[in-house]
Amino acid sequence: MTGTPDLVPIPFSQSRGPDGIAVRGGVGSISFQWSELGHGAHLLGVLADELREILHQCGDLQWRLQMLLNSTEVASDPIGYAAVNALDGARAALSSCDAEMRDTAQRIEFCRLAYAAAEAMAQMAAGAVHAGVGMIEHDLHRLIGTANAGHFAEPTPLGLDRLPADTTITVDGTAAGLLQRIDSLDAEGPGIFEVLKVQRPDGPVFVVVLPGTQGTAAVATDNPFDPTGIVEAVHYDSTFVADAVHRALAESGASRGDRVMVVGYSQGGMHAANIAQDPRVVEDYSLELVLTAGSPTGREASGDATYLHLEHADDWVHQVDGTANPDEHNRVTVTLEEPAEDVPASEKGLGPAHKLPTYLAGAEAVDASVHPSIVATLGVVGTTLGRRSPAQRHVFRVRRLPRSDGTALPDRQGRD
Template identity: 85%
Template sequence: MTATPDLTPIPFPPGHGPGGIAVRGGVGSIRFQWSELGHGADLLGALADELREILHQCGELQWRLQMLLKSFEAAADGAGHAAVDALDGARSALSRCDAELRDSAHRIDYCRLAYEAAEAMAQVAAAAAHAGAGLIEHDLRRLIGTANAGHFAEPVPLSLDRVPAGTTATVDGTAAGMLQRIGSLDAEGPGVFEVLKVQRPDGPVFVVVLPGTQGTTAAATDNPFDPTGIVEAVHYDSTFVADAVHRALAESGASHGDRVMMVGYSQGGMHAANIARHPQVAEDYSMELVLTAGSPTGREASGDGTYLHLEHADDWVHQVDGTANPDERNRVTVTLAEPADEVPASEKGLGPAHKLSTYLAGAETADASVHPSLVATLGVLGSTVGGRASAQRHVFRVRRVPRRDQTAPPDQRVQE
């Protein structure tokens, strides 16, 4: 068997729309295509085994027929000999098919192994490049430990209260439509998130929308979405935020097995990725989709459901974890390349590329793309939520339960 380099991944354009987009992961990714080739090689091998069994049965049948013909007169053998010849021809055809199937399976496997070897070398190089990042993270953990000793960054349980708000909202089952909901939270004040209940013919869908970082103080406030909330997301798996979301889903009418979607921007996206894998949430609900924008989620393992991450090439925030999102079938990362619009110096915050408006424009580009990974991922969103639909709106405010020895400074809004 000679391997030939005629097995190459199917090329797809990097993206469509203004400025273009780069897409990693999903059904259109190279990694997925190669995994499918490996699966195909296994199927071809199994089919070749079945053909070989049929080949043996044909040989046994041919031998039995030849033995039977010996007991008949030569003049009466015409039909029998024709049957023997037909079986012999069938065996030859089956033998050729067996050889071709096995050769194809070996060639596919050879190419897959060559790819995996190259990927392993690339991972070794990447690990060496990120060796310094591990030292930085070690020092960061020590710093956080010191801060926790003074109760500056250590997360605490949260109270959950309903906020009087409009009881209905219109939900658009697109990436841009989901991110628009984050903007609607700004008017509700700090520490607020919403749960949208969309009634579908096959049962309700609950969409949890989480805001970005709120406030500028380095000390913990009563708002779990202040800058110290990032510590809970990174080092505590969003333990208390996840518990609050779990309680909010129950208060919003969610029952065991109901479908849930998580939508988060910046810090909210970090919480969203953690909540999707939270044991209570994963056990009680069916996680359909996690949508994040401008969030460092590369270190978060994938849970059930589909993931869509929006990242801007000029946004440094999603890069602070030093790790790219996994390239997996159910996890798609869209890198936006369109230059971000400039904003006044007083509104720069964490930079123009990190603005929610920048990600809204990028989400519209992703919605318009025909890249197979995005078509499949956004198809989950569209089929689950539907087009423009009316939703029951449940709004909640979470607060950290104050410590006796800690006075929380007032919260301030930050422009991300």
């Protein structure tokens, strides 16, 4: 067994490609490749240990056979001597394989440790930045505490109303097809989200679709997706939105163990990441996919689901949490690098790069990509949901209930 001392990862560039996207995380990422090398080195060591045990057994058998041949009864048996020679050759071959396997495992582990050391140095270099973010978070917590004292941003439990809806629609199991549902949802008014039930041969799949931030009110209204809903997402783990989604799934016919996907844009993506970690949802359902667009989700831990995050390079919204999404095998972040089309000044809002149409266009490029991380992630969508599948549509409106002191929240549900 021979090999070169250099281990070269799969050469997928992080710079802009012909499809105008850059990919981080997933099975095509450097992090996943090095973790797999570490696992491979461990397995090689285990196999080498097993091989050494076989080597010892061969040696023991050879010695016992040699002792037998030394006795007067079989001293002239040529077959016995041939067996001894064969065992001796087997021991030599096994010894050579054992040495090469251990050498290979050590070289792989050395490369992995060198990579880990480089990562540690990079983390140390970023320590000052993280410390600065920590101070910002501390100040933000204090600001939110002050706001909550005046009932400006404090979330409250949510009421859930089921609305009439079309019986069946067609849902496309692609990134663009799922994000298109948000565009359709926004046209129906504020405070509304939907649950799509797709019946598959191996059981139903439920897709929860959450809108982005609605309105511009600086104080809490009865719409949980208003700007103060970001406070619930960041500092309350979307506890009330997750509860509403949990109830909506049950009302939509979801049973324990059923598969669930959660799709969200902007603030809705923040809620989606939290829902995938909410104990009530995780305990009752199997989370298959979390798809977000333009959402700051870097500080949210990963659950067992597959994650696909779309972020535009010129969109500042997904950067406000001060950290990137984790680079993990089940979590893929796609940076869209094609310039966003400009919009009229009256429609700029948080900027053209944050607009849903920008992410819809980017999602089409993602669907067409052949990057291994994207192919593996969208494979989960296609396999679980299928292409252009009929879905029962269940529509819900959520509203914040009066505060504990009985004070009603203002009805300000305009969309941004």
